[in-house]
Amino acid sequence: MEHLLDMTPEVQKELIRRAQDAYSKAYVPYSHYPVGAATLWASGNIFSGCNVENASYGLTVCAERNSIFQAAAHGERKLKAIAIAVPTETFPSPCGACRQVLREFARDCRVILVNGQGQTRITDLKTLLPDSFGPEYLTEE
Numbered sequence: 001m002e003h004l005l006d007m008t009p010e011v012q013k014e015l016i017r018r019a020q021d022a023y024s025k026a027y028v029p030y031s032h033y034p035v036g037a038a039t040l041w042a043s044g045n046i047f048s049g050c051n052v053e054n055a056s057y058g059l060t061v062c063a064e065r066n067s068i069f070q071a072a073a074h075g076e077r078k079l080k081a082i083a084i085a086v087p088t089e090t091f092p093s094p095c096g097a098c099r100q101v102l103r104e105f106a107r108d109c110r111v112i113l114v115n116g117q118g119q120t121r122i123t124d125l126k127t128l129l130p131d132s133f134g135p136e137y138l139t140e141e
Helices: 009-023 063-073 096-105
Strands: 036-041 046-050 079-085 110-114 120-124
Touching: 009 036, 009 046, 009 063, 009 079, 009 110, 036 063, 046 063, 063 079, 063 096, 079 096
Parallel strands: 079 110
Antiparallel strands: 036 046, 036 079, 110 120
């Protein structure tokens, strides 16, 4: 689990700050539930994203996927960590689709959940998505 332990406190704070900043940009006219996410990649780059809702609800994109897709569009392929932040008292939790998209870019990674009081709960992808299905099942590694 070396990749889960090699994040400095400063990098973790920056990841959280970017996730919190991202939720302020969310487009949530229907749920009124803004979410921000920031992903840290093996390159050291951080990408953030917010949820973007659509009147055709199925076309809504979660903050986690928005962040990951932006990073992938910039060539990132190895995810180290994600921070997910909301302005509410309760902690966020990535939906099943987002957990599977996280798994596409990491067998495991740190997952930092942040509520509106700035409290954090740290877990990992293997805890959130045990016995997962990943790209190695479809390709030879």
